[in-house]
Amino acid sequence: MTQQHWWLNAAAKLSESAQQQAQTRQNQLTKPQGSLGRLESIxxxxATMQNKLKPQIQQPHMLVxxxxxxxxxxxxxxxxQSVTIAMLTNFVKGGAAVATLCKQQQIELSVINCGTATACEHLTNIIHRPIMPGTHxxxxxxxxxxxQTLLALTLGKEQVERVASNACDFLMLGEMGIGNTSAASCLSALLLTEDVxxxxxxxxxxxxxxxxHKQKVLTTSVARAAPLVNTALHALEQVGGLEIAAITGAxxxxSQLGIPCFVDGFITTAAALLAVRLNPGVRAWLLFSHHSAELGHSALLTALDAQPLLNLGMRLGEGSGAAVAYAIVQQALTIHNNMATFTEAAVENKT
Structure with missing residues (x-):
């Protein structure tokens, strides 16, 4: 792997043969073809990602x-801004929404401090890798x-490599940071060339x-940054966040390691769009969990040609939407792997 520009290295290849075999199996299950809708395509x-006729998720991991x-x-x-640090403690103590969902579904949860305004290395059960005391x-x-931008990207890379070494086979990413919808809005505006x-x-x-007032401040911010942005990385440097950069790198x-990623809401989708702009092969490894109620999410989903599974009016972030939708992914696999075929059930198929 080229270390200097590692993010440009190719994503893993999907298995066309596994896709065909899985489609054939779906057509043989005791149901009208296509009658389970999105559950079948999931x-x-x-199967295409794992190169298996019967895919399974055994080591899911949530990185916040x-x-x-x-x-x-x-x-x-x-x-x-003090809420950021308070929520870090809430995550690891199990009190945050995403923490409760991860515990209930046996999803391992890791919380990574990319850089808080106030030092918090005294907090336990958190991975402390601060790059700077919050962005400017x-x-x-x-x-x-x-x-600093490249360090944050690499932080995300390193965390994925850490969980991959422990056999992670399904990844969900969340974020925490007061002010990060502002960063995601400005980043999205620059990437999409739209009015922030x-x-x-x-x-x-x-x-x-x-x-x-928020809209006015962000309009001014984008106007300042736009003349300085020639690449997607420049946009990240100008208006991004440490956690957004880390998620992008993750x-x-x-995708390079062949681990499916379940995208959460507005902020993580902004990071997903940035990742795809930096490396188009990433798109094939992304699944989308829910449609956020945050205003800018629709434009990002359209740009990524993404159809999320749920639309519950959620806008909490922190990976909560992905954790909710994860149950549907598991149900889709349960049906695909365990449902009887027409032959097995001695049921006559359509002619």
């Missing part, structure tokens, strides 16, 4: 990356230097004048 897609954002100084969030205020300057105000939603619950490395 199973076939995972956390980082702070300097843009919070401009009053774009309803919550103070990107309304005034670049969020990160080129070096059309991609800026409530985030932590802003309404009315507060939301209008998607890329997972």
């Amino acid at each position: 199973a076939i897609h995972l 990356f956390a980082g702070d954002h300097g843009i919070v100084a401009q009053g774009v969030s309803a919550f103070p 205020d990107f309304s005034q300057q670049a969020a990160m230097s080129a070096e 105000s059309t991609l800026t939603g409530a985030g932590t619950g802003l309404e009315g004048a507060a939301l209008a 998607y890329i490395r997972a």
